Amino acid sequence: MSGVVEVGLGRRTRRGLAVWAWVVFAFLYVPIFVLVVFSFNASSRVNIWGGFSFQWYGEALRNDVITSAIRVSLIVALVSTVVSMVLGTAVALALDRYRFRGRRALDGTVYLPIVIPDITMAVMLLVFFAEAFKFIDSFGPRLTLGISTVALSHIAFNISFVCVVVRARLDQFDRTLEEAARDLYATGWQTFRRVTLPLIMPGVAAGGLLALTLSLDDVVISAFVSGPGSTTLPVYVFSSIRRGVTPELNAISTLMLAASIALVLGSLALQRRRASASQQTQVL
Amino acid sequence: MGPARRSPPTAGAAGEEAAAVARRRQGMLLASPGALYLLIFFVVPLGLITVYSFATRTSTGRTALSGWNVESYRAIGDDIIVGIIGRSAWLATLTTVLCVVVGYPFAYYIATRPRHVRAVLLVLVMIPFWTNALVRVFAIRFLLGSNGPASALSESLGFGTFRILFTPTAVTIGMVYSFLTFMVLPLYVALERMDWSLTEAARDLYASGAKAFWKVTLPLTRSGIVAGCVLVFVPSFGSYVVPDILGGAKTLLIGSYIARQFRDARNWPLGAALSVLLIVAMLVAVALNQRSGSGAEDGGRPRGRRRGPGRGVAEPATAEAS
Amino acid sequence: MTEAVAAVEIEGVTKRFGEVVAVDDIDLAIGDGEFFALLGPSGCGKTTTLRMIAGLDLPTEGRLRIFGEEVGMAPPDRRPVNTVFQAYALFPHMTVRQNIEFGLRMRGIKGPELGRRVAEATGMVRLAGMEERRPDQLSGGQQQRVALARALVNQPKVLLLDEPLGALDLKLRQEMQQELKALQREVGITFVFVTHDQEEALAMSERIGVMSEGRLLQVGTPREIYDRPASRFVADFIGRTNILEASVESAGTVRLDSGALIDAEASTPEGSRVAVSLRPERVRLQPRGTAAAEGASLDGEVRDITYLGHAVVYEVAAGPVSVEVRVEGEVGEPFAAGDEVTVAWDRGAAAVVAD
Numbered sequence: 005m006s007g008v009v010e011v012g013l014g015r016r017t018r019r020g021l022a023v024w025a026w027v028v029f030a031f032l033y034v035p036i037f038v039l040v041v042f043s044f045n046a047s048s049r050v051n052i053w054g055g056f057s058f059q060w061y062g063e064a065l066r067n068d069v070i071t072s073a074i075r076v077s078l079i080v081a082l083v084s085t086v087v088s089m090v091l092g093t094a095v096a097l098a099l100d101r102y103r104f105r106g107r108r109a110l111d112g113t114v115y116l117p118i119v120i121p122d123i124t125m126a127v128m129l130l131v132f133f134a135e136a137f138k139f140i141d142s143f144g145p146r147l148t149l150g151i152s153t154v155a156l157s158h159i160a161f162n163i164s165f166v167c168v169v170v171r172a173r174l175d176q177f178d179r180t181l182e183e184a185a186r187d188l189y190a191t192g193w194q195t196f197r198r199v200t201l202p203l204i205m206p207g208v209a210a211g212g213l214l215a216l217t218l219s220l221d222d223v224v225i226s227a228f229v230s231g232p233g234s235t236t237l238p239v240y241v242f243s244s245i246r247r248g249v250t251p252e253l254n255a256i257s258t259l260m261l262a263a264s265i266a267l268v269l270g271s272l273a274l275q276r277r278r279a280s281a282s283q284q285t286q287v288l
Numbered sequence: 289m290g291p292a293r294r295s296p297p298t299a300g301a302a303g304e305e306a307a308a309v310a311r312r313r314q315g316m317l318l319a320s321p322g323a324l325y326l327l328i329f330f331v332v333p334l335g336l337i338t339v340y341s342f343a344t345r346t347s348t349g350r351t352a353l354s355g356w357n358v359e360s361y362r363a364i365g366d367d368i369i370v371g372i373i374g375r376s377a378w379l380a381t382l383t384t385v386l387c388v389v390v391g392y393p394f395a396y397y398i399a400t401r402p403r404h405v406r407a408v409l410l411v412l413v414m415i416p417f418w419t420n421a422l423v424r425v426f427a428i429r430f431l432l433g434s435n436g437p438a439s440a441l442s443e444s445l446g447f448g449t450f451r452i453l454f455t456p457t458a459v460t461i462g463m464v465y466s467f468l469t470f471m472v473l474p475l476y477v478a479l480e481r482m483d484w485s486l487t488e489a490a491r492d493l494y495a496s497g498a499k500a501f502w503k504v505t506l507p508l509t510r511s512g513i514v515a516g517c518v519l520v521f522v523p524s525f526g527s528y529v530v531p532d533i534l535g536g537a538k539t540l541l542i543g544s545y546i547a548r549q550f551r552d553a554r555n556w557p558l559g560a561a562l563s564v565l566l567i568v569a570m571l572v573a574v575a576l577n578q579r580s581g582s583g584a585e586d587g588g589r590p591r592g593r594r595r596g597p598g599r600g601v602a603e604p605a606t607a608e609a610s
Numbered sequence: 611m612t613e614a615v616a617a618v619e620i621e622g623v624t625k626r627f628g629e630v631v632a633v634d635d636i637d638l639a640i641g642d643g644e645f646f647a648l649l650g651p652s653g654c655g656k657t658t659t660l661r662m663i664a665g666l667d668l669p670t671e672g673r674l675r676i677f678g679e680e681v682g683m684a685p686p687d688r689r690p691v692n693t694v695f696q697a698y699a700l701f702p703h704m705t706v707r708q709n710i711e712f713g714l715r716m717r718g719i720k721g722p723e724l725g726r727r728v729a730e731a732t733g734m735v736r737l738a739g740m741e742e743r744r745p746d747q748l749s750g751g752q753q754q755r756v757a758l759a760r761a762l763v764n765q766p767k768v769l770l771l772d773e774p775l776g777a778l779d780l781k782l783r784q785e786m787q788q789e790l791k792a793l794q795r796e797v798g799i800t801f802v803f804v805t806h807d808q809e810e811a812l813a814m815s816e817r818i819g820v821m822s823e824g825r826l827l828q829v830g831t832p833r834e835i836y837d838r839p840a841s842r843f844v845a846d847f848i849g850r851t852n853i854l855e856a857s858v859e860s861a862g863t864v865r866l867d868s869g870a871l872i873d874a875e876a877s878t879p880e881g882s883r884v885a886v887s888l889r890p891e892r893v894r895l896q897p898r899g900t901a902a903a904e905g906a907s908l909d910g911e912v913r914d915i916t917y918l919g920h921a922v923v924y925e926v927a928a929g930p931v932s933v934e935v936r937v938e939g940e941v942g943e944p945f946a947a948g949d950e951v952t953v954a955w956d957r958g959a960a961a962v963v964a965d
Contacts, residue, residue, distance in 0.1 A: 102315020
């Protein structure tokens with residue numbers, strides 16, 4: 005179905021559809037656009053345009069709390085992405101290729117972190133860390149919530165997302181390619197290294213990008229498992245919004261927006277390599 | 289990842305069995321780091337929250353892991369909490385319905401464009417889908433604020449300022465804004481896969497344009513609608529960020545209420561019980577979706593993959609493909 | 611085939627997938643340098659047999675030897691065989707050259723030896739100049755050549771081909787049939803190929819093994835298989851035929867269930883139930899009453915006529931049975947529907963098949 009499909013819609017209906025589509029696009033983009041525009045507002049009053057200025061970016065980036073939050077966010081995102089890429093890919097391979105005891109249980113469990121709401125995941129982990137610390141503290145060390153608990157929590161949900169994306173890729177994997185490699189004298193490891201891994205790599209990379217995005221996006225879970233000094237950027241923004249809207253927030257938001265868009269374009273470029281549009285959305 | 293078969297050169301069930309055992313061990317080894325991680329950081333917390341939901345809250349707001357009771361579950365029956373759950377369900381339903389109504393024609397339009405246009409439009413949908421959710425909610429907050437740009441515009445046009453923020457309307461707008469793309473993407477997938485010759489056949493068989501849509505297109509894209517509804521309903525029901533930023537005291541939803549139990553109110557057992565309830569509700573919704581989705585085009589994607597050694601034992605039907 | 615060492619020797623091999631018996635106690639010897647076809651409908655176990663020779667599936671029971679060496683449980687990377695896969699299974703992330711080099715590199719061959727052998731293989735399948743392309747930039751026929759080169763470059767003792775021409779269109783398929791035969795003569799090694807296309811098997815192979823439901827029903831030259839099918843299934847599966855129910859009257863005669871007594875060689879004892887296979891193109895159509903002295907005949911009436919261009923097919927009702935008669939190279943249609951005719955054939959044209 006590559007051409008324009010005219011299936012029996014009247015001209016008025018077709019025009020109505022087009023108008024509607026652009027209204028929806030406006031709905032999706034206008035708020036973001038306004039936010040970005042006002043981040044360059046020279047006036048400190050949020051509703052009055054006072055000329056173009058980078059002032060708020062400067063102020064935001066001079067704010068130690070914000071720079072520290074950015075650093076925490078980046079560290080957590082990188083660590084959780086790398087770890088979950090490795091663990092998630094291994095789980096995906098095991099589930100796709102092997103039968104072993106506990107496979108069914110794992111297959112069911114690995115999807116749960118995706119399904120359950122953030123807030124429940126957040127309180128679960130909060131309770132878990134509270135209990136774990138109580139237990140560990142009885143041996144001496146005094147543990148508190150911090151950057152490591154945030155990273156550990158992010159890995160917990162990112163494994164699942166990476167696993168799902170990689171499995172979607174494995175689903176379409178032509179197993180005869182591996183048989184061909186083995187027929188051509190490759191050992192099991194060589195087959196994995198030379199054939200399987202290169203072919204699932206786009207899936208692994210897409211999973212990694214998704215993990216990175218989700219980690220940088222997360223507010224709720226981070227808010228519950230971070231301690232003083234380990235505030236992530238979204239948690240900082242979230243608590244600031246509750247106190248009120250400032251032009252500084254617009255500036256930070258615009259930066260976050262730019263980062264997300266860079267990630268989207270990156271992942272689209274990755275998937276473009278072979279997947280059709282429908283596969284892209286299926287992966288999500 | 290072929291198994292290392294170094295069995296003696298006589299064929300036989302024993303050698304086959306040994307290879308299968310080796311493969312099982314290899315699979316277990318591969319899965320175990322991730323599985324262990326999920327066990328510690330997901331399954332154990334899930335168990336703990338369930339345990340907590342039966343615990344006692346002491347007068348100082350601490351949680352005593354003794355005196356097990358179902359008080360917290362009984363408390364869910366309180367008028368206030370029932371009201372909160374009802375409001376959450378209502379707002380989530382409203383959001384879902386609005387997303388279908390807004391999203392279906394939108395997805396239809398995109399899916400019926402020529403291929404190159406479609407690719408561009410799809411990217412335009414993907415960008416908000418992947419964009420930081422908090423920033424997008426903040427954008428709505430900023431736009432709708434009583435001293436924000438929208439209000440300023442309406443004032444300068446002589447309509448006066450408007451107060452929409454901190455109302456259920458604002459929360460609904462925010463949720464639709466946040467989750468609309470979750471609806472559009474599965475709808476798009478279903479519509480894009482649609483075999484339009486079926487609609488043409490309906491037209492050929494004397495159906496009007498509208499009839500063809502209701503009788504053919506809509507039923508055939510049902511799986512996309514159902515999937516989209518689950519993808520929207522589940523996060524809106526448990527939403528915490530949107531109502532927290534856009535809602536006021538009158539729009540307290542279950543997500544915020546749970547958060548409150550773990551923060552200011554310090555009633556962890558009640559929060560735990562509500563979390564368990566929420567998780568169960570979500571699992572039911574997802575299970576229902578999977579059941580209704582199977583058999584339809586994207587839900588029923590065949591799971592049987594290409595044949596390969598080792599899996600044949602458990603999947604005889606796909607093993608032989610001469 | 612037993613005097614010399616067989617290229618592939620399969621002895622009592624059975625393959626079960628759980629409860630399903632995919633291959634049921636097969637014995638087969640394929641000679642050195644032979645072009646052998648495994649033929650059968652889908653699901654008959656032919657691909658599984660091929661995969662067991664390749665080492666991609668392991669036999670549940672039985673022994674498998676390649677040039678006298680036991681390989682039953684050896685992994686594929688330790689067998690002197692290579693496979694051309696059904697959909698070619700070319701590595702999509704590698705160029706043509708990298709695909710062809712793969713097996714050699716895995717065995718540690720590099721340097722000038724590698725280059726020489728790759729050049730030789732690409733030349734042999736006429737792919738020179740395409741080495742740097744990727745599989746998705748090639749046509750179906752070219753992909754097929756890459757798959758062949760990738761296997762042959764390893765100088766296997768046996769080349770296995772799984773439906774090698776199945777993915778090509780008719781014209782290309784016929785071209786490739788000739789080319790594969792020529793290639794086999796050139797390299798002189800044993801080719802074992804799997805197909806469900808009986809014409810392809812007849813046209814290409816020196817010998818054919820017909821399989822059904824996991825069993826090997828008959829092994830023979832194309833002529834033997836076509837003219838002297840060993841069973842009703844083989845007769846019916848290879849080409850078109852008329853199957854007439856009958857019983858053995860004496861050593862040289864068979865009585866059809868319709869009553870007619872015909873001359874035919876039967877190997878089973880008197881009174882046993884048999885089927886008579888009559889190829890539509892081996893029988894003649896004559897006006898009633900002009901039966902030939904030699905051979906046998908059946909009287910009937912023309913029921914239907916189908917014009918095929920190069921042939922005309924008559925459907926003749928002979929009592930309760932219907933017989934298909936194929937007439938080629940005749941100008942005009944000498945018979946019309948309703949004509950009283952006699953279906954006649956030479957002694958030896960009818961094959962008696964045990965039940």
